[in-house]
Amino acid sequence: MIAAQPARSLGDLAAAFELAPAPGSPPGWQAVTVHGVRADNRRVTPGDLFAGHVGGHVHGARFAGAAVDAGAVAVLTDPAGLDLLGGPEQARGVPVLVAQDVPAVLGPLAAAVYGRPAETLRTFAVTGTNGKTTTAYMLEHALRALGRTTGLIGTVEVRVAGRGQPAALTTPQPADLQALLADMVGAGVQDLAMEVSSHALGLGRVDPVVFDVAGFTNLTQDHLDFHGTLEDYFAAKASLFTSARSRRGVVLVDDDWGRRLAQVCERERPGDVVTVSTTDADADWRAEPHDADWRAEPHDTDFRLVHRDGTTLRTSTGLPGRFNVANAALAAVMVLTSGVAPGDLEPALAAAGGLTPTVPGRMEELSTRPRVVVDFAHNPGALAQAVEALRPTTAGRLVLVFGATGSRDTAKRPEMAQVAVDGADRVIVTDDDPHDEPAEQIRAEVLAAARAHAPGADVREVADRAEAIRVAVLEADPADTVLVAGRGHETVQEISGVDHHLDDREEVRAALALRGGESAR
Known part of the structure; x- marks a missing residue:
């Protein structure tokens, strides 16, 4: 339920955003009041303005009639959409406004209609290739530990003051985002933790939100089917750290891209962005182990954050791998950068069990003998991190089940194959989302790259993913670790345009039940 907002007149919106009325608009159109904005006719409610613009497959103006039937009181479109409407009668007689670039105006317009809800919230945004979801969950966990009422927007789910629902996109479309933020304000949310994807930044989906604190995890090869080059991919991520999109920033400088981003920020907005690292002693905040060396344990990874001025905060995370220490350190420093004192955050985290939220499909351990872990790792960097995290604590063999996504960045496939055979004792290549x-064809590319890189490696092909998981789990010895990588929390597998239900975690539990499930969680 969207929080009630004061109605905006169509005339005021047209003047504010330089929207032209279509020829033949009904008399008095300026007085029509708008209560909400939607770009999906299926989500329209009475009083909404429907925005029809160019989409991935079809122009949204084709659905204007359905939107009006659902209660839309006006239509916003572009010149091409106006041609598709063929005149005001196709919009069922409601006013039609025209913008040259509807996506560019949609976010600011929706923000105006919903009362600029982001300005009422304390907002945290996380971007990067890997770790966005985990860091966002850690952020929300820390904020709740401080007694705040929180919202969460991300790849897995949307949560409003503890009420959750599955997410459709990592970052919602502009109008949907503003409606959701208004919903959060109405529900009493104080703080928002949000994943912001490179697609969303490149397409302006989060505009005109200016986040209070932005965080950067890392950058590895991914999404080049959309961005084209790593440079363009980096530029999209870096745009979150401009003053137009964030007030303060925290950059994890454990990789070259993070260090580069920190240098850009220091040059362009000195003092607004701080750095954190598990490796760089010169970072503003350093994450250090409590013991002499980092412990490679699956649980209870204790660490302390040390500021260059000597300020210290001690905490922990139960999520495995040094990369999760980095995620936890980033989340903690983002909270500190928002103005929370270390003396307040440390006891709050201690009482909450550290930075150990339950993150669906992110290094999610489903059994112990054999240990079976489901993770979203779907690019070379994330896969390498997952394997490296599990290897030191695996007494037996490390078995990896993975595939590659179809119709996406194909250059990832040979790199993932190499990571797989270098890090795992047994590899089962299967389908991801074709x-x-x-x-x-996808499996053949992955198999060829794996066998070329390591001719003697134990590599098998099991096409059906559910069967591949069963094979891995049933053949595992109690001391083995089985890593099922690539899909994480996802429950739909798309094959030739048809969605099929497939949840790796369900398949793991079913396979464990066939073993007797003696150590299932």
Whole structure:
């Protein structure tokens, strides 16, 4: 339920955003009042303005009639959409406004209609290739530990004051985002932790939100089917750290891209962005182990954050791997950068069990003998991190089940194959989401790269993913670790445009039940 907002007149919106009325608009159109904005006719409620613009497959103006039937009181479109409407009668007689670039105006317009809800919240944004989801969950966990009422927007779910629902996109579309933020304000949310994808930044989905604190995890090869080059991918991520999109920033400088981003920020907005690292002694905040060396344990990774001025905060995370220490350190420093004192955050985290939220499908351990872990790792960097985290604590073999996504960045496939055979003792190549690409072709590319890189490696092909998981779990010895990588929390597998239910965690539990489930969680 969207929080009630004061109605805005269509005339005021047209003047504020330089929208032109279409020829033949009904008399008195300026007085029509708008209560909400939607770009999806299926989500329209009475009083909404429907925005029809160019989409991935079809122009949204084709759905204007359905939107009006659902209660839309006006239509916003572009010149191409106006041609599709063929005149005001196609919009069922409601006013039609025209903008040259509807996506560019949609976020600011929706923010105006919903009362600029982001300005009422303390907002945290996390971007980067890997670790966004985990860091956002850690942020929300820390903020709740401080007694705040929180909202969460991310890849897995949307949560409003503890009420959750599955997410459709990592970052919602502009109008949906503003409606959601208004919903949060109405529910009493004080703080928002949000994942912000490079797609969203490149397409302006978060505009005009200016986040109070932005955080950067890392950057590895991914999404080049959209961005084209790593440089363009980096530029999209870096745009979150401009003053137009954030007030303060925290950059994890454990990789070259993080260090580069920190240098850009120091040059362009000195003092607004701080650094944190598990490796760089010159960072503003350093994450250090409580013991002499980092412990490679699956649980209870204790660490302390030390500021260059000597300020210290001690905490922990139960999520495995040094990369999760980095995620936890980033989340903690983002909270500190928002103005929370270390003396307040440390006891709050201690009472909450450290930075150990439950993150669906992110290094999620489903059994102990054998240890079976489901993770979202779907690019070379994330896969390497997951393997490296599990290897030191695996007494037996490390078995990896993975595939590659179809119709996406194909350059990732040989790199993932190399990571797999270098890090795992046994590799089972299976399907991920083939989308519109032949699944057998994807598997063939991965298998060829794996066998070329390590001719003697134990590499098998099991096409059906559920069967591949069963094989891995049933053949595992009690001391083995089985890592099922690539899909994490996802429950739908797309094959040739058809969605099929497939949840790796359900398949793991079913396979464990066949073993007797003696150590299932």
